[in-house]
Amino acid sequence: EEHLVESGGGLVQPGESLRLSCAGSGFTFSSYEMNWVRQAPGKGLEWVSYISSSGTTVYYADSVKGRFTISRDNAGNSMSLLMNSLRADDTAVYYCARELIAGALDCWGQGTLVTVSS
């Protein structure tokens, strides 16, 4: 069965950094483009970042550009999101999601909560 599992969330202070990880299993991780999506408490979904299957192409939401870095390790079947200069409005559940060929997100992890607060 295909699975994605996020880890690395927690409580950090404003200005600090955090690295999230996403581990894939049950499918050929290196064949898929991947994304991060977040959801602030009680709010809607927000797309955060994309990485191509090879890792050579990345995109970011304007709200995180310059602060977040997406990367992947295909040999280790994992993806990461390095989050620097965290702000209170980065508080959210962060989901990793696999992208179908058609561009839709067909497999999601359970999410990991990031709380930015002093």
Place this chain on the structure above:
Amino acid sequence: AIQMTQSPSSLSASVGDRVTITCRASQGIRNDLGWYQQKPGKAPKLLIYAASSLHSGAPSRFSGSGFGTDFTLTISSLQPEDFATYYCLQDNSYPWTFGQGTKVELK
């Protein structure tokens, strides 16, 4: 960035009702749109991709239509397990953008 305007923000319906949710894009996105269902405390689930293609495992009572700027998700006969929040997502150009969501509640 492309803006997605989803309506209504919430609706009340009964089991067996036909339900329609719409999304409008601020510019043409061909058929590069998906629909997702999310229940409280859970990750979203893909229902429809490429505007009208039913994702494997999604019930056939869900259907999608539209092209360009106007899109619709229809639930032909609402079931108890369909009470949830629904989102559209444009994947035409980066940054991808979600609609604000539609919460479907029991009347």
